[in-house]
Amino acid sequence: MGMVDSPNGRDSGRKAKRRRKRLGFHIDMTPMVDVAFLLLTFFMLTTTFSRANTMEINIPPENSEVKIAETNVMTFRIARDGYAFWSIGEGTPRKMRLYDESDAMTLSSEVRQVLVQQTKANSKLVIVVKISDQAKYKYLVDLIDEFNMMNIDRFSLDDFTDADAKAIGILASGITEVPDLN
Amino acid sequence: MSKVKSKRIGFRIDMTPMVDVAFLLLTFFMLTTKFRPPEPVQIDLPSSHAEQKVPESDILTVSVSGDNRYFMGVSSQLSRTRIFERVVQPRLEAAGMSGIAVTDSLQGFKLAEVFPVRKNELPHFVTAARFANQRLRPVVKADANADFEAVNHVLKLFKESNILTFNLVTVLEKEVR
Numbered sequence: 592m593g594m595v596d597s598p599n600g601r602d603s604g605r606k607a608k609r610r611r612k613r614l615g616f617h618i619d620m621t622p623m624v625d626v627a628f629l630l631l632t633f634f635m636l637t638t639t640f641s642r643a644n645t646m647e648i649n650i651p652p653e654n655s656e657v658k659i660a661e662t663n664v665m666t667f668r669i670a671r672d673g674y675a676f677w678s679i680g681e682g683t684p685r686k687m688r689l690y691d692e693s694d695a696m697t698l699s700s701e702v703r704q705v706l707v708q709q710t711k712a713n714s715k716l717v718i719v720v721k722i723s724d725q726a727k728y729k730y731l732v733d734l735i736d737e738f739n740m741m742n743i744d745r746f747s748l749d750d751f752t753d754a755d756a757k758a759i760g761i762l763a764s765g766i767t768e769v770p771d772l773n
Numbered sequence: 774m775s776k777v778k779s780k781r782i783g784f785r786i787d788m789t790p791m792v793d794v795a796f797l798l799l800t801f802f803m804l805t806t807k808f809r810p811p812e813p814v815q816i817d818l819p820s821s822h823a824e825q826k827v828p829e830s831d832i833l834t835v836s837v838s839g840d841n842r843y844f845m846g847v848s849s850q851l852s853r854t855r856i857f858e859r860v861v862q863p864r865l866e867a868a869g870m871s872g873i874a875v876t877d878s879l880q881g882f883k884l885a886e887v888f889p890v891r892k893n894e895l896p897h898f899v900t901a902a903r904f905a906n907q908r909l910r911p912v913v914k915a916d917a918n919a920d921f922e923a924v925n926h927v928l929k930l931f932k933e934s935n936i937l938t939f940n941l942v943t944v945l946e947k948e949v950r
Contacts, residue, residue: 624792627799634802645912645940646823653932697946724922728837728915729819731924732943736821748928 646735651747663715668755669734671725676759677705684759689730698737710743718746721755813887814838819917821943828910828940833902835895836887837915841923845898846887847909855905857882860897892926899934914942 651657661680668676669689676684691699710716718738722731731748738746816836836844847853857879865875882888890898902909911931915924931939 620792624788624795627792627795631795631799631802634799634806637808638802638806642826642829643818643914643942644821644823644945645825645827645942646821647825647938647940649938650928650932652935652937722921722925724920724925726921727917728919728921728924729917731921732819732821732917732941735941736823736943736946740822 646732646739648735659717660715663713663717665709665716665718667718667720667734668751668759669720669722669726669730670759671723673726673730675702677709678758679709686759689733698733703737703741706737706741706743710741716745718743719749720746721749721751723751723756813844813889814842816914816916817918818914818942818944820946821941822946823943824945825940827912827942831906831908831910833899833909833911834887834914834942835899835911835927837913837919837923837927839916839918841920843890843892843895843923843927844887845890845895845902847902847905849906850883852902852905852909853883853885854879856898856901859901859904860894895927896930896934899930899936903934903936911936911939912942913939 664680666678666684668684670676673689675687675689677687678684687701687705688699689702690697706718720731720734735746738744814836816838830848832846832848834844834846834848836846838844847856861878861882862875865878870878899911913924913927915927931937
């Protein structure tokens with residue numbers, strides 16, 4: 592193991608002489624090295640270098656109002672059971688699943704397709720996202736993440752009102768028994 | 774060749790360089806390690822592709838746990854003292870607590886990285902934090918399974934207190950597209 596050799600150390604095999612001369616003595620450093628490595632592993636494993644990742648959100652001030660033509664507004668409603676409903680202007684909402692499987696990490700390809708198609712078809716499109724109060728926070732993050740990746744920066748969050756619930760309620764009436772995601 | 778092979782008993786390797794490096798690393802890790810404070814609640818963060826990092830100082834963290842409870846954390850002790858003086862102290866004094874007991878709980882509050890906050894008290898604490906430090910950067914750390922309503926409450930609160938830029942803490946999603 593790790594040994595300390597004096598500068599003018601001799602080889603071993605002269606034990607009788609060494610005692611007298613105090614030259615080339617050895618200290619067994621094994622225990623110290625053991626402890627050092629133990630501590631080293633401990634600190635290496637407990638250290639967390641990385642800081643958490645974040646998503647920056649900018650929201651408009653409360654009293655700001657922007658007027659947009661109805662046809663340029665896409666309403667994206669998310670119900671509590673993980674279904675999404677999208678509509679342009681006052682059109683009837685269309686239903687789709689937000690996730691492909693119940694434990695999926697990313698949004699379903701259907702949602703992505705709709706987003707890509709609609710933003711391509713209309714460059715002035717503004718997406719208004721309305722998420723049901725009983726829905727999960729995860730839906731919001733995944734949706735904003737999707738927007739960020741598609742470079743859609745014209746979206747806003749709005750309250751999910753009773754009117755919204757009614758608008759999608761007609762469509763959702765047949766599928767209310769679908770088990771909650773998560 | 775054959776001689777070396779046969780002599781393989783009791784050989785010695787000079788491990789000094791290895792030990793040197795090991796100690797160097799040990800010192801480095803010992804000095805850089807900052808132990809994470811124990812968190813009062815486990816928060817299962819949602820994943821995203823955002824790669825921006827949390828700002829290093831002056832952060833106001835509002836956490837929402839999976840069962841929709843709120844927690845707040847302020848990174849500097851000075852701000853914490855100010856929040857205490859503004860919100861907690863008047864309340865304790867009104868409840869008839871003696872001066873020594875108040876100072877005592879201030880000491881405890883100063884050391885609390887994260888403390889639970891009730892939903893109706895959250896506005897007071899956020900306003901107090903804003904008064905304590907103008908440059909405070911708000912960060913929302915919510916559990917993926919928290920109800921949107923609970924998180925929306927925080928977002929609305931930020932909007933009301935004119936905090937228009939804030940961060941949502943997420944973990945990096947590995948999937949590449």
